[in-house]
Amino acid sequence: MQESEVSARLRALPSPAMPDDVLTGIEARLALEQVVVPLTPRHRNRLTWLLAAASVLGFLVLVGSAASPGTQPVAASPIVRAGAVFEPALFADQLRARTTAKAMTRPTNTFADSSSDITACASAVQAYGRVLFLDVGSYGPDAAVVLVTAYPANPDYEEVWVVTPDCGATEASVYRHMIYDVDGSTLKSV
Amino acid sequence: MSATDARTDAELLAAHVQGDPHAFGELFTRHKDRLWAVALRTASSPDDAADALQDAMVSAFRRAGSFRGEAAVTTWLHRIVVNACLDQHRRRKNRPTTTWIETLHEQQTHRDDVANRELQIELERALAELPEDQRAAIVLVDVQGYSVEEAAAVLECPAGTIKSRCSRGRAKLAVRLESVRNPDASPGVLPERKAGGK
Numbered sequence: 591m592q593e594s595e596v597s598a599r600l601r602a603l604p605s606p607a608m609p610d611d612v613l614t615g616i617e618a619r620l621a622l623e624q625v626v627v628p629l630t631p632r633h634r635n636r637l638t639w640l641l642a643a644a645s646v647l648g649f650l651v652l653v654g655s656a657a658s659p660g661t662q663p664v665a666a667s668p669i670v671r672a673g674a675v676f677e678p679a680l681f682a683d684q685l686r687a688r689t690t691a692k693a694m695t696r697p698t699n700t701f702a703d704s705s706s707d708i709t710a711c712a713s714a715v716q717a718y719g720r721v722l723f724l725d726v727g728s729y730g731p732d733a734a735v736v737l738v739t740a741y742p743a744n745p746d747y748e749e750v751w752v753v754t755p756d757c758g759a760t761e762a763s764v765y766r767h768m769i770y771d772v773d774g775s776t777l778k779s780v
Numbered sequence: 781m782s783a784t785d786a787r788t789d790a791e792l793l794a795a796h797v798q799g800d801p802h803a804f805g806e807l808f809t810r811h812k813d814r815l816w817a818v819a820l821r822t823a824s825s826p827d828d829a830a831d832a833l834q835d836a837m838v839s840a841f842r843r844a845g846s847f848r849g850e851a852a853v854t855t856w857l858h859r860i861v862v863n864a865c866l867d868q869h870r871r872r873k874n875r876p877t878t879t880w881i882e883t884l885h886e887q888q889t890h891r892d893d894v895a896n897r898e899l900q901i902e903l904e905r906a907l908a909e910l911p912e913d914q915r916a917a918i919v920l921v922d923v924q925g926y927s928v929e930e931a932a933a934v935l936e937c938p939a940g941t942i943k944s945r946c947s948r949g950r951a952k953l954a955v956r957l958e959s960v961r962n963p964d965a966s967p968g969v970l971p972e973r974k975a976g977g978k
Binding site for chain 2: 592596600603605606607608613615617620743
């Protein structure tokens, strides 16, 4: 067989299209680069800065949204709870259930009941995307605050932060930071 | 160039550096299929290709400010992708590399005759087993249709080296394909050519 025939056969090889899951993964990862600081000491500094910058405005907004605990939550208001026990192995399912479980229709706790540090923490996270859900509970064996925010770059995703309960205006320790695929109910660590 | 954004690749990259949140995504969308095709055949498996391509795109996203315009943006992107794939391939060198190839051709079975499909599968398998420098050169020049000069820019070596790598790689592939076409023929010993370049 001549080299020219080999070249011709190489040119004729199929060019498979990029699979949707690969494309989605890369687009999500690039979107993340756009809007989120990675969870490293480098961006902990940024988070600290955001905590300070957003605390005043965020406190007013979030307390305002929780000022009427007897009303049904509206889309623009975050769901605020306390006491949930999140298990790492079941976390994706638990995140999916949060939008349908009966307890979600009415907050069991509000920002007004939470410490102002938690409020400031949520306000800072809100700088990345609107807070949809917050629970002061536990994650595995650790006390934790779980925050879910909208993902501005793509409505098919949400951003999930699991932070220590002392997350506040001056410090934040992040256990996990993930992107949640709403349709697929899957989580991907950042 | 996409129908929705008339900016050149260089303009998109510059806009990204300046903070345009959509520019890099447009650049990726514009070239994703060719980048994927290169990654798929340079890495060891589709999973590795996906990981390498994602790493490469994140790297390009972050390093865009260091792009000086000495080469075309596509050359720069391909260079990052190929290097990411080769890094990935080196890390997984002991892993089987041919199990995915049949999958690649599954969708084609309805329109290809069996003999031709066997040749294609064997060609993919042989391509995956070439030394990585020859494989990368052949993927760019023969499979993707880049010029020797463009491939040289991507792989950062002289054009003569690309020609040499392609020639040696094609010779090996020819032997493999001949053995499929004429299974009774003696496989012989493939001599390593002493052509110019590396």
